Amino acid sequence: MEKDNKAEFRRALREVKNLPTLPGIVAKLTRMADDPDTTTEQMGKVISKDHILAAKLLKLVNSAFYGFPQKISSLSSAIILLGFNVIKSLIISASIFELMESSDVELWEHSLGTAVAASILAKRLGIKDPEEVSTAGLIHDIGKVAVKMELPEQYDEILNTVEMKQISMAEAERLVLGLDHAEVGGWLAKGWFLPKKLVEPIACHHLPKKSKEEPLATAILHFSDVLIRGLGYGHGADIWVPPLSKVAWEELGLSAADLDEVLEEVEENLWDVKGFSLDIQAELENKSA
Amino acid sequence: MARLLFAGEVLDSEEPSLILKASGYQILSFSSSQDAIAVVLEDPPDMLIIDKELPGCMDLLNAAKACLQKTNMPILLAVEAKGLSSLDWQEYSVDDVLVKPVDSENLFARIGLAQARMGRVFDNNPLSRLPGNTSILQAIQSTIELEESYGVCYVDIDNFKPYNDRYGFSQGDDVILMVARIIVNVMEEVARHKSFVGHVGGDDFLFIVPEEMIDETCKRVLAHFEVVRNLFLTEEDVEAGCYVEKDRQGRETKFGLLSLSIAVIPTGNHEFSHSAEVSNAASQLKHFVKQKEGSNYVIDRRRSSKS
Numbered sequence: 001m002e003k004d005n006k007a008e009f010r011r012a013l014r015e016v017k018n019l020p021t022l023p024g025i026v027a028k029l030t031r032m033a034d035d036p037d038t039t040t041e042q043m044g045k046v047i048s049k050d051h052i053l054a055a056k057l058l059k060l061v062n063s064a065f066y067g068f069p070q071k072i073s074s075l076s077s078a079i080i081l082l083g084f085n086v087i088k089s090l091i092i093s094a095s096i097f098e099l100m101e102s103s104d105v106e107l108w109e110h111s112l113g114t115a116v117a118a119s120i121l122a123k124r125l126g127i128k129d130p131e132e133v134s135t136a137g138l139i140h141d142i143g144k145v146a147v148k149m150e151l152p153e154q155y156d157e158i159l160n161t162v163e164m165k166q167i168s169m170a171e172a173e174r175l176v177l178g179l180d181h182a183e184v185g186g187w188l189a190k191g192w193f194l195p196k197k198l199v200e201p202i203a204c205h206h207l208p209k210k211s212k213e214e215p216l217a218t219a220i221l222h223f224s225d226v227l228i229r230g231l232g233y234g235h236g237a238d239i240w241v242p243p244l245s246k247v248a249w250e251e252l253g254l255s256a257a258d259l260d261e262v263l264e265e266v267e268e269n270l271w272d273v274k275g276f277s278l279d280i281q282a283e284l285e286n287k288s289a
Numbered sequence: 290m291a292r293l294l295f296a297g298e299v300l301d302s303e304e305p306s307l308i309l310k311a312s313g314y315q316i317l318s319f320s321s322s323q324d325a326i327a328v329v330l331e332d333p334p335d336m337l338i339i340d341k342e343l344p345g346c347m348d349l350l351n352a353a354k355a356c357l358q359k360t361n362m363p364i365l366l367a368v369e370a371k372g373l374s375s376l377d378w379q380e381y382s383v384d385d386v387l388v389k390p391v392d393s394e395n396l397f398a399r400i401g402l403a404q405a406r407m408g409r410v411f412d413n414n415p416l417s418r419l420p421g422n423t424s425i426l427q428a429i430q431s432t433i434e435l436e437e438s439y440g441v442c443y444v445d446i447d448n449f450k451p452y453n454d455r456y457g458f459s460q461g462d463d464v465i466l467m468v469a470r471i472i473v474n475v476m477e478e479v480a481r482h483k484s485f486v487g488h489v490g491g492d493d494f495l496f497i498v499p500e501e502m503i504d505e506t507c508k509r510v511l512a513h514f515e516v517v518r519n520l521f522l523t524e525e526d527v528e529a530g531c532y533v534e535k536d537r538q539g540r541e542t543k544f545g546l547l548s549l550s551i552a553v554i555p556t557g558n559h560e561f562s563h564s565a566e567v568s569n570a571a572s573q574l575k576h577f578v579k580q581k582e583g584s585n586y587v588i589d590r591r592r593s594s595k596s
Contacts, residue, residue: 018327040478060330067466071520080513081467083474085355086330092348093327128524 006178009151013184014191016146021052022108023096024280029053031283033088043087044079048138049276051111055139056090057082059192069193073132107145109234109277111138116269117224120262125220125252133217136201137224143185143202144238147173159237169238170206182206208248219251227263233270290315291404296325296349297340299367305393309400321345326352336403338365338387354382361418363403367391414488416462417469425487425495429564432485432497438557440503440588443571444472444510444549446492447579451534451544456521464521464547465492471517472496475509500555507551507586514549514584522546550578551586 029046032038047053054075061078062069072078079087097104118137122130148155154176161172170180186203201218204211205225211218222245228234229241254262292315300306306316317334319325322345328334329352337353339346353364366383368376373388384406385399412421420428432439446452446468453461469486472494476484484506485497498506519527526532526546536542552574554567561567570589578587 040474063331065331065333068463071463074516074520077517077520080474080517081470083355083470084478085351089326089330089348089352089355092345092352093323093330095323 009154009177009179012150013146013188016150016188018093018095019052019055019142019145019149020095020097021050022105022280023100024282024284025050025053026091026094026096027286028280028283029091029094033091040079040084040087043084043091044076047079047087048075048135049112051108051139051142052145053090053094054135055142055189055192056094057087058135058139058194058198060086060090062193062195064193070195073135073195073197074129075135076131103237105277106234106237107141109273110228111141112273112276113228113231113233113270114138114140114221114224116273117227117262117266118220120265120269121220121224121252122217124258124262125216127216127220132197133201133220136198136217136221139189139198140185140202140205140221140225141181142188143181143183144169146184146188147177147181151177162237162239166240168206168240168242170242180206206242208245208251215251219245219248222248223252227266231267231270291336292317292334293336293338293400294319294325294328294334295338296322297343297346297367299338299340299387299389299391300396301390305391305396308393308397312397314400322349325349329353333362336363336365336400338367338400339383341366341368341381350381350383361407361413363407365399365403414490416465417488419469419473419486419488419494421488422490425489426564428485428487428497429567433556433559433561433564433567435556438500438555439497440500441554441556441567441571442496442498442503442507442586443489443552443554443568443575444468444494444496445552445575445579447548447550447584448544448546449492451532451536451542452547454534455526455532460521467517467521468492468494468514468549471513472510475506475513479506479509500557503553503555503588507553510551511549511584511586518547545582548582548584550575550581550584552578553586553588555589 025046029043032043032046047057057075057078058072060066061072061081066081068081072081115134115138119130119134122133127133147158158169158172158176161167161175162169165172170182173180182203182205186199189199189202197214197217200211200214201221204218205221208215208218208222226242226244290313293309294317295306296319306318310316317328319328322343326349329337329349339349343349350364353362363385364383365385365387366381367387367389370388373386385403387396387399412423413419414421429441432441446464449461449464452464469488473486476486476496476498480498480502483499483502487495489495496506531543531545533541533543552571554570554574556567574587574589578585
């Protein structure tokens with residue numbers, strides 16, 4: 001019986017089409033797109049701060065139709081290859097939350113915070129392409145948005161379970177759906193032909209020991225996720241900090257002194273994130289004013 | 290099965306779309322331009338039929354024109370008969386018009402005609418969909434006849450042959466497509482209406498920009514190429530900075546990784562009367578550029594109007 005349900009949930013989630021994002025960010029980008037002096041790079045910088053639009057951009061550039069399936073993992077490359085007009089069309093066609101809840105903003109902040117932490121760790125650990133790990137950090141919770149939009153009844157049940165049983169959202173999802181948002185995010189990314197280097201860290205970010213090909217990137221993403229949650233930064237209805245995996249911690253090989261420095265750098269950078277978040281909210285107020 | 294996308298209120302009855310469906314067309318119908326743009330972006334149709342009065346009509350037209358892969362998609366605009374003659378076709382760059390109310394007979398003929406015309410499309414390169422040699426020579430010819438000075442820029446991928454041998458021709462095609470997209474997107478952003486891009490063939494491209502934009506466009510093309518290039522190389526090759534392959538004589542030779550060379554011929558001092566002279570000048574300059582290591586562009590300053 002449970003297996004049948006799982007197949008049904010899977011089918012529903014597969015059909016997910018136009019995931020919504022924050023109206024403020026779309027308003028800001030629309031304003032930028034109408035300004036003839038805006039450059040593609042400037043728009044790219046803003047898109048790189050939104051997990052939904054970033055995922056859409058990667059989906060688009062990796063679709064068979066644009067000719068580079070499973071190749072493009074970097075947002076700056078995607079922007080160069082798609083060009084201004086395609087990005088403008090992407091923004092026009094973007095859908096926004098009709099009823100925005102504070103948890104939507106928090107999940108967005110959490111995603112951006114995780115990307116910031118992942119970028120700092122990737123640079124520190126000498127990863128060749130830190131942007132790639134940071135991008136995985138940005139879109140790692142895309143599965144949560146898909147569950148919320150496609151399975152609203154089950155999503156409410158998951159939220160109740162989180163509160164009642166005092167467990168993490170991933171655990172509650174496994175109880176209710178038989179799968180968790182990491183798995184969902186993983187196969188969404190795979191179905192969108194995103195490169196394996198992004199798919200595996202996303203799919204394994206709650207169970208890093210399952211990562212076979214990208215253990216270090218997965219460990220960085222897992223740790224960044226836990227770290228940002230631990231700092232109390234944007235939980236998005238997932239109120240309990242998930243446990244840190246021993247496997248991932250050993251993979252990172254960080255000392256206590258390293259950790260202090262990482263923490264300091266992350267906290268410094270989170271101020272920028274907060275600033276951007278306020279900027280986005282102001283954008284919305286300007287628009288409605 | 291051809292997919293037709295109808296955006297807005299093109300048809301006032303069910304009948305025409307039923308006939309189209311019965312004739313094997315797949316019909317996609319949208320009442321909002323936002324939804325239609327999403328489809329054009331993610332899964333483009335074979336033909337677009339747009340109601341001129343649809344809010345966001347221009348955005349949809351721009352979306353359809355934006356991408357290389359879609360340059361062959363015919364666009365039909367449905368309009369009211371009144372005011373038809375005063376429409377600005379530069380603004381509405383569509384392939385045909387349908388006058389409302391649209392009857393089945395007329396619609397059917399126009400769709401068939403648009404498809405047939407598409408099959409006749411002249412010399413576009415099948416891979417990049419960019420204009421080929423006939424259009425390129427025409428573009429050069431009309432450029433040298435202009436009063437203002439332009440730069441005719443020949444782009445060539447260095448070490449493309451050994452790349453193809455090492456990675457296979459399908460990956461080689463991806464690199465060609467990447468370069469095509471980079472050039473088109475830079476032109477779109479920097480030079481918009483004042484530029485031309487063509488695909489000479491293989492790994493050779495050409496673009497034409499006003500002389501004052503030569504430096505900016507060349508620099509951007511090369512910088513963007515540097516950002517994207519490594520995604521098309523294995524980590525080992527990037528680390529080694531070169532690859533060893535057999536050369537044309539079968540000897541093992543070290544080749545540099547992919548790079549771009551651009552040879553720029555300014556038309557400013559009006560010494561050219563025929564397009565062939567420009568390509569001759571370019572091929573001489575190209576040998577010089579290619580001797581330099583890595584990605585470079587060289588402008589033939591002797592011919593610059595500002596020397």
